[in-house]
Amino acid sequence: MSPGTLDKTGTMDKVDLKTLISATADTIAAHADELTALDQAIGDGDHGLNMKRGFEAVRAEAEAFAAKPLPEALKAIGTKLVMTVGGASGPLFGTLFMALGKGISAEPDHANLEAAFGKAIEAVAARGKSQVGQKTMLDVLKPVHDAVLQGKTGAEIADVADNAAAATVPMKALRGRASFLGDRSIGHMDAGGRSVALLVRAVVESIEGQA
């Protein structure tokens, strides 16, 4: 297998965490205004700023994170997001990374990644008292996990994420601030879901770029 791919059968090769961190922080920064606009339409309009604050804080300590074993690095990144994001998305993305760090091995194979990612999504759902279908980040995380389980390629997974984010448009929000709008939340993309799609694409492109 080629190093750093999401190869279904082999061991995941060590990807450069610093590169991953800067790729995710870059995409969030580049799309911060878009994320804010999405949140403005059906929320309080701070999602772009929140995410940017969090991912820039992670970027600022990328060196230190990258020096840790993968599980500890992910936990530390999650904690950093929790401490800096300032919105509901902070503890949710933070929990995602912390739980991922808890479940993942230092040198994960595909099966371990699948399992850890699945557990991490469950942890997000528990933290948010939410489930799929409520127009939240879970509506992108879950299809992405399914795509990973199906052994899809990185490019395919990124497309699944984009489509899942787009599929939140016709949903009615049942969690988060957008739920205050009731039916009026229909017709807009969920900001947190869009963030997940951006992060997923950045991660897979970064991994495959390293391949």
Added chain:
Amino acid sequence: MSPGTLDKTGTMDKVDLKTLISATADTIAAHADELTALDQAIGDGDHGLNMKRGFEAVRAEAEAFAAKPLPEALKAIGTKLVMTVGGASGPLFGTLFMALGKGISAEPDHANLEAAFGKAIEAVAARGKSQVGQKTMLDVLKPVHDAVLQGKTGAEIADVADNAAAATVPMKALRGRASFLGDRSIGHMDAGGRSVALLVRAVVESIEGQA
């Protein structure tokens, strides 16, 4: 009959409203700390300040009030209290005076006073969504009205008011902030009830003093 008494059968003689206003403002000022202490025990500790602010504002315009016919004077005093007291007692005492002014004649006889006072107490109950037995000012107003109906003398009426205020001590508060304390409101006198008793004594002593 002697002028200015609460004589059961005759016409009430004109009492000097300026004297009444200064007597009520004096007693509130003299007892402000006591009222505050009562409210501190089972409320937010502002009743003395609230009442003093209101009655000093009335005193400041005593001349103008006294120049009006009794109904208009009482309504204007009520409005002034509403505008200045700043606590729940403001609209309640304000409503008492405003409704009294609405029901009273320019030269009231005892029957008119009885009726107007009764209506005014009903207006307070409506404003406060409250009734007798809930440890509020109504628990003093009602016995005072009963005493007036019974043709008691001014001194007797003032004693009835004091006793009624004392009788709020064992009650459990069901309205106002004291109700937040539940059973712990038992064992303390209601501040608003104490205010009514003070006002009643000041009024009857002032009227009889003019006799």
Added chain:
Amino acid sequence: MSNVGIVIVSHSPLVAEGTADMVRQMVGDEVPLAWCGGNGHGGLGTNVEAIMGAIDKAWSEAGVAILVDLGGAETNSEMAVEMIGEPRAHKIIVCNAPIVEGAVMAATEASGGASLREVVATAHELSPS
């Protein structure tokens, strides 16, 4: 502006202002909004004149929903509505709802063009009684 107006009446001017900030963050300028708090003399409490002023400021022909915190704020707000009198009084409703959560929800509902009745119902849903 034809959206229902929102008035926030707290014992504390800080609570009232902060709640208004949270409302503005959700609905921008789509809803007429005003707040007041304090007894008018630097202390905690509410002030009928200030409430009447806030109602004026947030006035909308579609009506005004008032959000209050504790008892005195409610009684003083009802007094203010009575003093404003008809024909405006029947278009002003003091909500039985928590002040912060109620204001945000009511304003969000109002921003969608909901009627006074709908706005008030949305706020009331946050209250147990």
Added chain:
Amino acid sequence: MSNVGIVIVSHSPLVAEGTADMVRQMVGDEVPLAWCGGNGHGGLGTNVEAIMGAIDKAWSEAGVAILVDLGGAETNSEMAVEMIGEPRAHKIIVCNAPIVEGAVMAATEASGGASLREVVATAHELSPS
């Protein structure tokens, strides 16, 4: 101090501070009390570190009840409790109650020496669900 502590977590620092003022007016110094609000960067939001700090400040062996406003405040408060961890975490409860009314009622209950369970139950009574 053996009374239950109260922590107020709002998206708005003004709301949090004003609510604390109202609580203090009712219960004086009988209840450990702390508040925080804002995203820590001048904007509306909540901040896990600040929440953890407020819990420390209002800490009581009898426990701490946290009053929050909207979703993010709740999620961040639950996160803060988890990060504080045992043995303290099980003595900290995030209330399902309106922030201002809940804080005043919970603190009043706490000032009488009520248990954490009783304090939280008093606050929950203000909520429909």
